[in-house]
Amino acid sequence: MISDLIVNIAILMSFTFIWHQIFQNNRLTFQSPILIKVLDGLIAGLLGIILMHYSIQVNADTILDLRHIPVILVSFFGGFLPTIVAAFVISIGRFFISYNLSAFVSLGMMIIVAIGASLISYKVKASNWKKWMILLFFSQFCFSVALYIVVTDYQAVLNYAFFHIISTIIGGILTFYFVLYIRRNTELFNLYKENSERDSLTGLYNVRSFDRYYNSMLAEAKSNHENCAICLFDIDYFKQINDTHGHPAGDEVIKQFALLLSQLTRNGDIVSRNGGEEFSVLLPGCSLLKAEEIAERIRMTAESRWFTLPNRDRIKLTVSAGIAVHDQTDDISDTDYLYQQADDALYKAKQNGRNRVMMATTTV
Numbered sequence: 001m002i003s004d005l006i007v008n009i010a011i012l013m014s015f016t017f018i019w020h021q022i023f024q025n026n027r028l029t030f031q032s033p034i035l036i037k038v039l040d041g042l043i044a045g046l047l048g049i050i051l052m053h054y055s056i057q058v059n060a061d062t063i064l065d066l067r068h069i070p071v072i073l074v075s076f077f078g079g080f081l082p083t084i085v086a087a088f089v090i091s092i093g094r095f096f097i098s099y100n101l102s103a104f105v106s107l108g109m110m111i112i113v114a115i116g117a118s119l120i121s122y123k124v125k126a127s128n129w130k131k132w133m134i135l136l137f138f139s140q141f142c143f144s145v146a147l148y149i150v151v152t153d154y155q156a157v158l159n160y161a162f163f164h165i166i167s168t169i170i171g172g173i174l175t176f177y178f179v180l181y182i183r184r185n186t187e188l189f190n191l192y193k194e195n196s197e198r199d200s201l202t203g204l205y206n207v208r209s210f211d212r213y214y215n216s217m218l219a220e221a222k223s224n225h226e227n228c229a230i231c232l233f234d235i236d237y238f239k240q241i242n243d244t245h246g247h248p249a250g251d252e253v254i255k256q257f258a259l260l261l262s263q264l265t266r267n268g269d270i271v272s273r274n275g276g277e278e279f280s281v282l283l284p285g286c287s288l289l290k291a292e293e294i295a296e297r298i299r300m301t302a303e304s305r306w307f308t309l310p311n312r313d314r315i316k317l318t319v320s321a322g323i324a325v326h327d328q329t330d331d332i333s334d335t336d337y338l339y340q341q342a343d344d345a346l347y348k349a350k351q352n353g354r355n356r357v358m359m360a361t362t363t364v
Contacts, residue, residue, distance in 0.1 A: 004054065004055065007054050008051050008054055008055070008065055008066045008167065008171065009066070009167065009170065009171040009174065009175075011047075011050060011051060011054060012047070012051065012066055012069060012070075012171055012175050013174060013175060013178055015047050015050065016047075016073075016175055016178060016179060017178070017182065019043055019047070020179070020182050020183070020186070023036075023039075023040070024186050027077075027183065027186070028040045028074060028077045028078040028082065029077060029078065030077075030078060030079050032078060034081065037078050037079075037081040037082040037085075038081065038082070038085055040074050040077075040078055040082045040086075041074055041078075041081065041082035041083065041084070041085025041086045041089070042085060042086075042089060044070035044071060044073065044074045044082065044085075044086035044089075045070070045085060045086040045087075045088065045089020045090050045093070046089065047070040048067035048068075048070050048071065048086060048089065048090035048093065049067075049089065049090060049093035051065045051066050051067045051070075052065050052067055052090070052093060052094060052097060053097075064143075064147065064160055064161075064164045066167060066168060066171050066172075067090050067110075068110075068113055068139040068140070068142070068143055068168075069136075069139070069168070069171060069172055069175060070086060070090075071083055071086045071087055071090065071110065071113055071114060071117060071139070072113070072117045072132075072135040072136065072138075072139050072172075073175065073176075073179065074086050075114070075117035075118050075120075075121045075135065076117075076121055076131065076132060076135060076176075079118060079121055079122060080114075080118040080122075083114045083117055083118050083121075084114050084115075084118070086114070087110040087111060087113065087114035088110075090110055091106065091107045091110050091111075094106045094107070095107075101150060102150045105146050105149050105150050106146065108146070109142050109143065109145075109146040112142050113138075113139050113142050113143075116138055116139075116142070117135050117138065117139060120134055120135055120138060121135070128180065129176075132172070132176045136168065136169065136172040136173075139168075140164075140165055140168045140169075143164070143168070144161060144164075144165070147160075147161055147164075196208070197209045199258075199272075199273040201251060201254060201255060201258075201273070202254060202255055202258035202259075202273050203258070204258050204261070204262070204271050204272055204273045204279070205270060205271065205272040205273070206272065206273065207272065207273075207274050207275060209270075209272060210270070210272035210274055210280055210282075213270040213272075213282055214230070214282060214335075214338075214339065215335055217270070217282050217284045218326065218335050218338065220284065221284065221285075221326055222326075226284070226285050227285060227286055227287050227288075227325060227326065227327055228282070228283060228284050228285065228286060228325070228326050229282075229283040229286040229287075229288070229290075229291035229323060229324065229325040229326070230280060230281070230282055230283065230323070230324055230338055230339060230342045231280065231281040231283065231291060231294065231295045231298075231321055231322070231323050231342065232274075232278065232279070232280050232321065232322045232323075232342045232343060232345075232346045233261070233278070233279045233280070233281070233295075233298065233319050233320070233321050233346075234277055234278050234279075234319065234320050234321075234346055234350065235253065235254070235257060235277040235317060235319050236317065236318045236319060236320055236350070236354040236355060237317075237354075238250065238253075238276070238277040238317075241253055241315070241317070245309055245311075245313070245315070248310050249309040249310060249311075249313075250277075252307075252308070252309055252310055253307050253309070253315075253317065254273070254277060256307050256308070257279070257302065257307075257317075257319070258271075258273060258279065260298065260301060260302060260305070261279055261281065261298060264294070264297055264298050264301060265281055265283075265294065265298075266283075266294070268284060268285075269281055269282060269283055269284070270282035270284075280342075281294070281295075281298075286325070287325070288323075288325045288327075288359070291323050291325055292323060292357060292359065295321045295323055295357045296357050298319070298321070299318070299319055299320075299321055299355070299356070299357055302317065302318065302319045303316070303317075303318050303319075303355060318354060318355035319355070320346060320349040320350050320354045320355060320356060320357075320358075321345075321346060321349060321356075321357040321358070322342045322343060322344065322345030322346030322347070322348070322349055322357075322358050322359075322360070323342060323345055323357060323358070323359050323360060324338050324339070324341035324342035324345060324359075324360035325360070326338050341360035341361075342360060344360065344361075345358040345359060345360045345361075346358065
């Protein structure tokens with residue numbers, strides 16, 4: 001009996017780990033899409049069925065296992081929909097094991113557990129662990145009542161009931177701790193990954209990400225025989241802003257210009273901060289004319305906009321831009337050439353008076 005319950009706990013833990021690995025980028029929450037909630041409910045139901053197949057046989061009709069833990073687990077993280085889906089799947093699985101009074105009592109128990117657990121998850125305002133323990137004891141109480149209904153001599157199965165309660169508490173605590181642990185580690189991993197790809201000041205892609213997306217854009221353009229373009233932007237006289245108003249003001253200007261870039265580019269364009277006051281926009285599938293149009297719109301918007309400093313002062317500024325385009329008919333092996341063309345064009349824009357967009361002398 002003890003070994004059966006240990007097997008249940010081991011299955012619960014290992015299945016939960018695999019479950020999380022599959023859905024680590026679409027973790028179940030109350031705000032998850034309906035599809036994710038249904039899928040998580042189905043998986044929880046499948047786990048419940050597996051646990052039933054490794055259950056303790058109390059008598060010819062009755063089995064004990066930890067099938068209720070997957071149900072309250074999806075209830076805790078996802079609310080009503082995945083809970084009712086999991087309960088429905090488990091109930092169907094129970095009828096396939098045996099069609100008797102215990103199966104009908106199990107059906108009623110799972111419905112009560114699903115509804116009650118959903119209400120607790122929505123209504124109870126408590127810490128994660130307190131709410132989980134409430135769910136755990138509630139589901140175990142329902143299970144114990146169901147056991148009392150289906151056995152004729154409850155005294156004879158008290159040892160089964162006792163070990164089931166102990167297993168529920170141990171298995172429930174271990175599972176919840178494990179789920180919180182792997183969720184927390186996944187969040188930290190995603191945060192570290194995001195920080196490695198993003199500029200900390202603006203939230204734009206950093207130069208490392210720029211290199212990756214730049215090479216990817218060129219490879220796709222060559223493979224698909226498409227145009228692509230790159231625009232480099234530089235804030236004019238940025239050193240004067242820092243010298244006059246201080247570095248916090250310069251940082252604020254950079255953040256506001258970064259936001260402007262994000263708002264004025266197309267969906268699918270890659271906006272990066274390449275360092276200091278220099279920014280880049282990668283434009284996949286973009287012609288020379290369209291690239292110039294986008295760059296001019298950004299330049300004119302920056303010129304007409306007031307930039308608010310931390311002390312609430314407002315200043316005007318201008319930006320210069322250089323553009324280079326890879327034409328679908330071109331075939332070059334030097335991937336740095338496109339960037340160099342745009343950088344040369346940016347240099348010419350600044351040499352010719354700033355606040356202007358310059359095109360590369362030749363497309364690449």
